[in-house]
Amino acid sequence: MKNTIAERIFDFLKNFPPFNILEKEQLFKIATHVKVHYIEQDKSVFTQNENPHNEFYIVKDGAIGLYRTMDNDNILVDICDEGDLFGLRPIIQNNQYLMSAVANEESILYAISVELLKEIIDSNEKVKKFIVASFSTNIKTPYAKTNNGQLFANEDVLNKNNAGISDVQTAQYSKNPITCTKAYTIQQAAEVMSVKRVGSILITENNKPIGIITDKDLRLKIATGLISIKEKVTTIMSSPVITCHKKITVAEAQINMLKHKITHLCITEDGTPNSNLKGILSEHDIVVLHGNNPSVLIKELKRAKNVDTLKYIREKTSKLLSGYMEQNIPIRFVSNIISEINEAITIKAIKLSIEEMETEPPVKFTWLALGSQGRKEQLLITDQDNALVFENVNPKDYDFTKNYFLQLAKKITNKLHIIGFENCPADMMGSNPRWCISLNQWKEQFNTWITKPTEEAIMMCTIFFDYSLVYGNVELVDEMSESIFESIDNYEIFLNFLGRNALRNPPPLGFFRQFLVEHDGEHKDQFDLKSRALMPLIDAARLLTLSVNHKNKNNTIERFKEMAKAEPQNKYLYEMCIDSFKILLRFRTNQGLKNNNSGRYVDLNNLSKSEKLKLKGCFKPIKDIQELISVRFKLNQIGM
Amino acid sequence: MFSFFKKKKYPEFWNTYVSKVENCQKYSTFENIRFVALDTETTGFDFNNDRVLSIGAVAVQANKIIVSDYFEIYIEQEVFNKETVKIHGIRRNGTETKLSEKEALIQFLEYLDDAVILAHHTSFDVGMINMALERQGLGSLISKSVDTNYIHKKMVSDSNFGKIYSLDELSEIYNVKTHDRHTASGDALITAQLFLKLLGKYRKNYALNLNDLINSHYPFS
Known part of the structure; x- marks a missing residue:
């Protein structure tokens, strides 16, 4: 029926x-x-x-x-x-x-x-x-040891469509690698390479790769006369070789090469050096396959002569990013690569700007990236947040010096704007006279923020504390950091204020109607992924590392890792925070790529149930880390 | 009077139905009562000339809709009114498996068992079924019945006493989503959901017993 x-x-x-x-x-x-x-x-x-x-x-x-x-x-x-x-x-x-x-x-x-x-x-x-x-x-208590790693198990189970990802391209390697035994002399090996017109030769023993010689080795070690061509290949070969499985994807291969700073990977039967050699994969093979190679982009950057080229490279970087996201490359690697490229673009923009100035910089200076770029967590193009520090000068030279650097900063921020980094709406940029000041002024500024922690001051701290040097003199930054930490040590209650700020946005309980979406404004009825999910973790990580005197890390994942080392009793919580952060960052990046925006605001109606569940899973660690902060900094007792 | 009916010779399935209803012990405890929310699609509203096209029903017991306890049949047509096809969507030679009127009634009575009939404008659905029973030489349904329209009217102190609420109006008032409107099963489900909501409200004001519910019903003339 x-x-x-x-x-x-x-x-x-x-x-x-x-x-x-x-x-x-x-x-x-x-x-x-x-x-x-x-x-x-x-x-x-x-x-x-x-x-x-x-x-x-x-x-x-x-x-x-x-x-x-x-x-x-x-x-x-x-x-x-x-x-x-x-x-x-x-x-x-x-x-x-x-x-x-x-x-x-x-x-x-x-x-x-x-x-x-x-x-x-x-x-x-x-x-x-x-x-x-x-x-x-x-x-x-999801942090019990037995549950480790299962908190987000939903993700795998739910993405049934990902079961057989077909869009991960398997790298095409050379299946007949040129080899020789270790009995060969360097000269013999070089002759083989010339005849076969290849840039590398593998040294094998029982068909297992034990080392590799590339053109670069011949150039650096032989042509310079350091080693005789009569020596055995073993004297100059790089050993051991980095091996991988023949099913390696293009993206994995790139990451392996970047990680080991090498240009060739050996493909073996089972992916270990102890099995038979199947082929060789060179960086060149990948470039041929995949036009958007990060090292190619960096090379292009170094040769760039104008802003248009930088803009073009930045656009290519966006394509690279979406490729990585599609292939589910670990978000930490992705953010490393993208940050490297963004930094290289900024450096080039600075160099081009200095060339345009009529004179060389009068004193030493440093260009700082702030906020997400400072933390190296900027994947999508977002606003520029930056600042300039210059060396202390005599009062009589001050105006001239400041004017010079302001002019320079304007050139730099203009270029970045053209390249695609939007101007910061709050004008937190080196071109703003407030943020283009001398080292002493910066010290004073930070000290004021720390000792008079108004709401605005705390907000500034959350942005300016996550700085990293992009270009210029490292001593200026070190001195500035020293001074900041001294101020904090002398005024410990500052951390409580920072703590209160970290709890500003409690995590949402669930996706329940208007419960957690914005109530008004342009983004009415959308979920603010940045301030409600990412910022609470970023703020927590910054606060906790500052409080245990680990001051040199300014990346959220690194900070939580430090904390996990410093406090083994809370290791699982910190690890869950890292997982949450990675998931959220990936989520935001995917949203941004999909909608061609910053990915900050999410329309809940467009999310699948499994995406909602995934997000929901991230809220629990946020809630727990906020509880830890609340207890540790006695935030219930300040009476604010 | 009673013995007069007995004298008439009815088929076995009819006698079984009558004796089940007459001997039912469940009506005194609300949780035990099996309600059958039903709806019929017909060729029109004329008891004499129109016919039942399909019957859809689902059981409600102890405040739950029991989806597995359902009934859905389509009946072969001798009368065909093309005007109502656009409402119920059942064509004369549609793809649904159709039963003869007699076979449909046999299955329906077996399904109905000793349940209390629950419908919206019960008198219409019961009336149409009774006409079919009569054509087959059987008596009228003797099942007790309740009507969502009257339960609602009993609760609202409506000055508009004569008003008849449509299923759509009640769905609106009680916030019941109306999918599959104008299919017998779809309307039966909506009626069942309305009933659950009405019971919730009703329970606050009255002790819940069947007689009260039935008495909310103004019997079909």
């Missing part, structure tokens, strides 16, 4: 995990056996400590709040809305409900019986994984 009602329930469930990964027949069976509940507002579905029902629930319409009562406090743990699933753990583990489920508004629920679920778990491995993962995101 046709069952129109079950078909509609099927159509609803198939949009949400884990139902979206079920076989059609399995899901239809579930849909046929659903019981529809109607829960009035403020009525409960189940209460804490109640014995488990024989069914779990999916919200069809409305919203169900999950509350946990502890010591008379009724804490809202989560809000489930359309498509969310709840009440599952107790029926699987057969123990009491840990939370109460109460309708925040009238709701319609689909109830699915435990027997049906068990049947499906037994036959579908992916569903099982999803369920395990959903437990670890819901339990109270």
Whole structure:
């Protein structure tokens, strides 16, 4: 008999995990056996400590709040809305409900019986994984060792479309590498290379690669007369060689080369140096395959003579970025590469600007990147945040010096603007007279911010504290840093103010209607990924590292790594923060690439359920790190 | 009076239905009552000339809609009114598997069992089914029935006493999403959801018992 009602329930469930990964027949069976509940507002579905029902629930319409009562406090743990699933753990583990489920508004629920679920778990491995993962995101302490790495397991399970990524291009390597044995002399090897017209030769033993000689070795070690051509190849070969598997992707190959600062990779049977040689992959092979090679871009940059070329390179960098994102390259590598290129572009812009000035800079100076560029977390083109420090000068020379550097800074920021880095709306740029000042003035400025921490001052600190040297004199920066840390040491309460600032944006509880979107303005009804998810982690990392005197790191991931080392007892929390940060940064980058903007504001309606779940998983560590900060800096007691 | 009916010779399936309803012990405890939310699509509104095209139904018990306890059939047509095709979408020779009127009624009575009928404007649906029963030489339905229209009217102190609320109006008032409007199963589901919501409201004002619900119903003349 046709069952129109079950078909509609099927159509609803198939949009949400884990139902979206079920076989059609399995899901239809579930849909046929659903019981529809109607829960009035403020009525409960189940209460804490109640014995488990024989069914779990999916919200069809409305919203169900999950509350946990502890010591008379009724804490809202989560809000489930359309498509969310709840009440599952107790029926699987057969123990009491840990939370109460109460309708925040009238709701319609689909109830699915435990027997049906068990049947499906037994036959579908992916569903099982999803369920395990959903437990670890819901339990109270997800930082227990056993859960390490599972917090975001949802991500893998849910992206079923990524199961067989086909768009990762496998690198094409030379399958007949030129080789010789270690008995060869350098001269013999060079002759082979000339005859075969290749730039490198592999030295093998029992068909396993033990070393490599490239044109560069011949140029540096032989042509200079350092070593005789009569010597054996082993005297100049680079050893051991870096090997990889034949299934290596273009992106992985690039990363390997960058990481090891090499230009050739050996391809072996199983990817280790102990198996048979299958071929060789050179940087040139990749350049041929892939026009947007980072080292090629850097080379082009070095030769660039004008701003237009820089703009062109920056555009190519954006293409490179989207390629990396598609191939799911680790975000840390991606941000390293993109930051390197951005920095090189900025340096070139500075050099071109100095050439345009009529005279050389009168004294030493330093160009600083601030904010996300300073932290090397800038993936998409965002605003420029920068500043200029110049050496202290006699009062009589001050005006002249300042004018010179202001002019220079204007040239630099103009160029950056043309290249594609938008001007900072708050004018935090070296071309602003306030941020183009001498070393002593900077010291004083920081000291004022630290000792008189008004709201504005704290805001400035969060931007200016994450500086990094881009161009110029390193001593100026070091001296400035010293002075800042001295000020902080003398005025420790500053950290509490910074702490309060770090808690400014509590993480959202869940994706529940207007709960966490912007209420007005241009981005009404959108989720502010930057200030609500990324900034809380960035602020927390900065504050914590400052408080334990690890002052030389200014990258969020590095900072959390430092913290994990400094406080092993909180290692899991810090690692979860790193995971969250990476996921969020990747998320923002993908959003930005997709919508061709900064990726800061996300329209929740355009997110898939699995994307929402992924984001939701990131909020828990934010909440926990904020609690840690609140306790550590006694923020409840300042009375502000 | 009772023995007069007994004298008439009815087929076995009809007698089974009658005895199930008459002997049902469930009506005194609300949680035990099986309600069957039903809707019929017909060729028109004339009891004498129009016919039932399809019956859709789903059970409601203990405040839950039991999706697996459902009924959905399409009936072969001798009367065809092309005007209503655009409302219900059932063509004379459509693709749905169709049953004869008799076979449809046999299956429906078996499904209905001792349940209480729940519908919107119950008198119309029950009336249409009764006409079909009569054509097959059977009696009228003896199931108890409730009507979402009347339950609603009982609760709102509506000065507009004579007003008849449509299913769409009630869906609007009680915020029930209306998918599959004008299919028998779709309307049956909407009616069932309305019923759950009405019960929630009703429970606040009245002790919940079947007699009260039934008494909210103004019997079909």
